[in-house]
Amino acid sequence: MEANPETGPQKGDVQTRWVELVVALLIVVAGLVVIQDSLRVGISWASDGPKAGYFPFYIGVILAISGAVIAAKAVMNWRALADKTFVTRSQLKTVMQMLIPSIVYVTVIAFTGIYVASFIFIAGFMVWQGKYKWWLAIVIAFLICAGLFFMFEVWFLVPLPKGPLEAWLGY
Amino acid sequence: MDDLSNLMHGFAVALTFKNLLFMLVGITLGVLIGVLPGLGGANGIAILLPLTFTMSPTSAIIMLSCIYWGALFGGAITSILFNIPGEPWSVATTFDGYPMAQKGQAGEALTAAFTSSFVGAFFAIVMITFLAPMIARFALRFGPPEYFAIQLLTFCSFVGMGREPPAKTIVSMMLGFALAAVGLDTVTGTLRMTYGVTDLLQGFDFLIAVIGLFGLGEILLTMEEGLAFKGKSAKIDPAIVWKTWKTLGRYWATSLRACLVGCWMGVTPGGATPASFMSYGIARRFSKRGSEFGDGVIEGVVAPETAAHAAGTSALLPMLTLGIPGSPTAAVLLGGLLIWGLQPGPLLFVEKPEFVWGLIASMYLGNVVGLLIVLTTVPWWAAILRIPFSIIAPIILVICAIGAYTVHNNMFDVFMMVVFGVVGYLFKKLKYPMAPLVLALVLGDSAETAFRQSMLASNGSISVFWSNSLVGSICGLAILLLLWPVISGLIGAARGGGKGKPATTPSG
Numbered sequence: 001m002e003a004n005p006e007t008g009p010q011k012g013d014v015q016t017r018w019v020e021l022v023v024a025l026l027i028v029v030a031g032l033v034v035i036q037d038s039l040r041v042g043i044s045w046a047s048d049g050p051k052a053g054y055f056p057f058y059i060g061v062i063l064a065i066s067g068a069v070i071a072a073k074a075v076m077n078w079r080a081l082a083d084k085t086f087v088t089r090s091q092l093k094t095v096m097q098m099l100i101p102s103i104v105y106v107t108v109i110a111f112t113g114i115y116v117a118s119f120i121f122i123a124g125f126m127v128w129q130g131k132y133k134w135w136l137a138i139v140i141a142f143l144i145c146a147g148l149f150f151m152f153e154v155w156f157l158v159p160l161p162k163g164p165l166e167a168w169l170g171y
Numbered sequence: 172m173d174d175l176s177n178l179m180h181g182f183a184v185a186l187t188f189k190n191l192l193f194m195l196v197g198i199t200l201g202v203l204i205g206v207l208p209g210l211g212g213a214n215g216i217a218i219l220l221p222l223t224f225t226m227s228p229t230s231a232i233i234m235l236s237c238i239y240w241g242a243l244f245g246g247a248i249t250s251i252l253f254n255i256p257g258e259p260w261s262v263a264t265t266f267d268g269y270p271m272a273q274k275g276q277a278g279e280a281l282t283a284a285f286t287s288s289f290v291g292a293f294f295a296i297v298m299i300t301f302l303a304p305m306i307a308r309f310a311l312r313f314g315p316p317e318y319f320a321i322q323l324l325t326f327c328s329f330v331g332m333g334r335e336p337p338a339k340t341i342v343s344m345m346l347g348f349a350l351a352a353v354g355l356d357t358v359t360g361t362l363r364m365t366y367g368v369t370d371l372l373q374g375f376d377f378l379i380a381v382i383g384l385f386g387l388g389e390i391l392l393t394m395e396e397g398l399a400f401k402g403k404s405a406k407i408d409p410a411i412v413w414k415t416w417k418t419l420g421r422y423w424a425t426s427l428r429a430c431l432v433g434c435w436m437g438v439t440p441g442g443a444t445p446a447s448f449m450s451y452g453i454a455r456r457f458s459k460r461g462s463e464f465g466d467g468v469i470e471g472v473v474a475p476e477t478a479a480h481a482a483g484t485s486a487l488l489p490m491l492t493l494g495i496p497g498s499p500t501a502a503v504l505l506g507g508l509l510i511w512g513l514q515p516g517p518l519l520f521v522e523k524p525e526f527v528w529g530l531i532a533s534m535y536l537g538n539v540v541g542l543l544i545v546l547t548t549v550p551w552w553a554a555i556l557r558i559p560f561s562i563i564a565p566i567i568l569v570i571c572a573i574g575a576y577t578v579h580n581n582m583f584d585v586f587m588m589v590v591f592g593v594v595g596y597l598f599k600k601l602k603y604p605m606a607p608l609v610l611a612l613v614l615g616d617s618a619e620t621a622f623r624q625s626m627l628a629s630n631g632s633i634s635v636f637w638s639n640s641l642v643g644s645i646c647g648l649a650i651l652l653l654l655w656p657v658i659s660g661l662i663g664a665a666r667g668g669g670k671g672k673p674a675t676t677p678s679g
Contacts, residue, residue: 052361056352063345118569130561
């Protein structure tokens with residue numbers, strides 16, 4: 001793989017090697033957590049057979065070793081991996097434009113119920129990202145939420161999280 | 172002959188008006204799911220699963236498996252018209268499908284794709300019809316060591332056959348097993364890895380993982396790639412269909428090879444995606460027009476589509492007969508069966524024959540119905556993709572959130588779905604395979620139970636896995652597959668003779 005200055009990471013881009021290394025190390029940590037907890041509940045034999053940690057212990061060991069192998073590979077190829085970009089700055093921005101509203105959305109569900117939160121989310125996203133007229137966004141978001149409401153609450157009788165608005169409406 | 176009469180009985184079950192209606196609904200939803208980014212066979216079925224709890228299990232599984240066929244068909248539409256694979260297994264279809272559309276042969280490409288999907292699936296269903304009862308009868312002899320060995324074989328074949336680096340496949344698998352271990356240990360009643368968090372008592376449900384990994388993860392990837400969908404228009408009329416059908420007979424050898432590759436990759440959990448690539452590669456090597464592949468050759472559409480469908484369908488064979496799914500989607504269907512109180516495996520054929528044969532009969536019917544639906548409705552599906560992503564994306568996320576919530580009526584699951592979404596994004600970009608994680612999460616408990624029972628029977632001696640010829644040969648095969656990357660590397664080194672170390676570092 002030749003280094004290509006044109007496609008290599010620019011300033012502000014996230015390099016693949018760093019993400020690779022960090023994820024691999026997190027995997028090692030996860031493996032150690034599994035090992036630690038398995039040791040806590042016991043990995044040996046009790047009178048009635050293997051204890052609860054018997055099987056997960058080996059899972060944790062293999063997990064930690066595999067993570068370490070990936071991390072070691074990333075470090076050994078550190079130079080060769082230099083020209084690989086994980087995400088460019090602008091790509092990261094668009095990903096975050098989706099991820100952050102998503103996190104906010106699921107948090108809001110806990111307070112307002114799913115219908116109100118979804119309405120705000122869909123309408124907001126349309127105006128913010130899609131540059132739609134606000135009234136069009138409200139109409140579309142309302143129709144979708146109303147459709148979901150009838151499908152789940154009325155037709156299939158599957159209750160979804162509801163908040164003050166639904167309570168006020170008598171649901 | 173007994174099986175044939177069972178099958179006829181199955182047709183009688185599947186051919187009721189209600190079940191035909193569910194079939195139609197399922198196929199339509201499936202194509203929709205296959206066309207939309209972020210929704211696929213696995214998470215689409217996971218999301219719709221709670222809606223089927225009020226139906227009879229037979230109707231429900233007919234609808235859910237039809238969603239699966241629909242999703243398999245739907246992936247081809249986006250690949251050919253938009254050069255965007257709606258599903259991972261239709262990536263290989265874009266190689267020749269999109270160039271054909273650019274040349275104005277979109278109708279031919281779509282007809283070829285749908286028809287070969289149908290042929291592939293049909294081949295696999297015929298195989299299931301004849302092999303499933305035999306395997307089920309055989310598997311009745313299995314004890315815990317054999318079950319664990321089969322599961323070992325499943326997971327080892329991921330390592331050996333996967334296109335991803337072995338270490339990453341193992342990591343993904345072990346993460347699945349570790350997540351499956353979280354919560355109450357059903358054998359000893361001990362709490363594992365809950366750290367005092369009550370929401371973790373139930374453990375991680377694989378449906379949540381599927382919705383997050385394949386749903387939000389996919390949406391984030393689509394966001395990154397930009398939102399512009401520029402598609403070719405599609406017109407399919409009976410004349411084009413008829414003209415294409417007349418030429419397709421010429422490619423029977425390609426189709427047959429693709430069917431065999433697909434069935435093999437589907438039964439061993441290689442899955443539809445590697446099957447489609449492998450079949451494409453084989454077709455290119457064998458074809459007289461091999462050098463033209465990539466410029467819009469119809470064979471380049473036939474080969475991957477046939478194999479993907481054959482693999483997608485035959486993945487249900489181990490799921491039904493052994494209780495071991497061959498793909499994430501088969502895993503979700505398995506989860507559904509468990510929720511309805513049906514334990515897939517050899518006993519299912521004995522205890523619930525009407526269910527099993529109704530399902531198999533519905534596979535035949537579902538694929539015929541599916542072919543007719545997609546051939547007649549392509550322009551509408553293409554129109555759906557022209558809806559801007561800034562409307563589609565939040566809607567899909569809302570659907571994912573609802574799907575995650577309805578699994579256990581639990582808000583914690585919705586948060587976990589987002590976490591899995593981020594994991595899915597990172598894993599996809601770093602080329603960690605996700606199917607092993609899902610399958611390990613599904614099979615974790617049963618694998619552990621089988622392992623413990625085997626250990627109990629042998630008083631902790633690992634030699635129980637070599638105690639008879641059956642379990643020994645399965646284990647041997649598993650270890651061969653596990654070491655396959657090393658072995659093939661050595662073979663390569665021996666052939667390369669003296670050229671120094673072969674490049675074993677996986678690219679990408």
